[in-house]
Amino acid sequence: DIVVTQTPSSLQKNPGDRVDVQCKTSSSVTSSSYSYMNFYQLLPGQKPKLLIYYATNRFEGMPDRFSGRGSGTDFTFTINGVRPEDEGEYYCGQINNSPLHKRLK
Numbered sequence: 001d002i003v004v005t006q007t008p009s010s011l012q013k014n015p016g017d018r019v020d021v022q023c024k025t026s027s028s029v030t031s032s033s034y035s036y037m038n039f040y041q042l043l044p045g046q047k048p049k050l051l052i053y054y055a056t057n058r059f060e061g062m063p064d065r066f067s068g069r070g071s072g073t074d075f076t077f078t079i080n081g082v083r084p085e086d087e088g089e090y091y092c093g094q095i096n097n098s099p100l101h102k103r104l105k
Contacts (some may be wrong), residue, residue, distance in 0.1 A: 002025050002026055002027055002029065002094050002096065003014075003026040004023055004024070004025050004026075004034050004092055004094050005023070005024045005025075005026075006021060006022070006023050006024075006091070007021070007022045007024075008021070008022075009074040009089045012042045012077050013082050015081075015082060015083060015084055016081055016082065017081075018078065018079070018080050018081070018082070019078065019079040019082050019086075020076055020077070020078050020092055021039075021076065021077040021078075021092065022074070022075070022076055023037065023039075023070075023074075023075040023076070023077065024073055024074055024093035025037070025094055026044070026073070027041065027073065028072045028073055028094075029072075029073070029094045029096035030055075030071045030072050031096075034054045034055075034094035035054055035055035035056070035070065035072075035075070035098050036054065036055075036074075036093070036094055036095045037054070037055045037070070037075045037092060037093070037094055038050060038052060038053050038092070038093050038094075038095055039066075039077040039091070039093075040050045040055075040066050040090065040091045040093060041086075041088060041089075042088055042089040042090070042091065043053070043085075043087075043088035043089075044087075044088060046087065048091075049062075049104055051066050051068075051077075051090075052066065052068035052077065055068050055071065055075055056068050056069055056070065058067055064080050064095070065079055065082075065083075066078070066079055067080065071087045076094060077090065077092060079104075
């Protein structure tokens with residue numbers, strides 16, 4: 001299985017600050033076409049939202065302050081100009097070696 005390590009585990013920022021979350025995988029999740037890394041947001045009392053898919057693509061309707069970059073084993077999720085309403089939990093998830101991705105193949 002591919003292990004994903006996300007850092008930092010928690011942080012505090014002021015409005016307007018930049019937030020960077022690093023995600024490292026135990027083996028590459030990049031193919032010739034895509035990097036199979038997604039970033040998710042979980043706000044209090046809400047369902048999880050997909051923010052970024054294939055490492056760099058902003059999901060429909062997501063503000064442009066959210067962005068992602070990286071390939072291979074190293075990825076970064078960024079909030080550029082964090083807002084009070086962004087307070088919550090953020091997760092990266094590889095979809096290269098998951099049951100859903102295997103079914104889609």
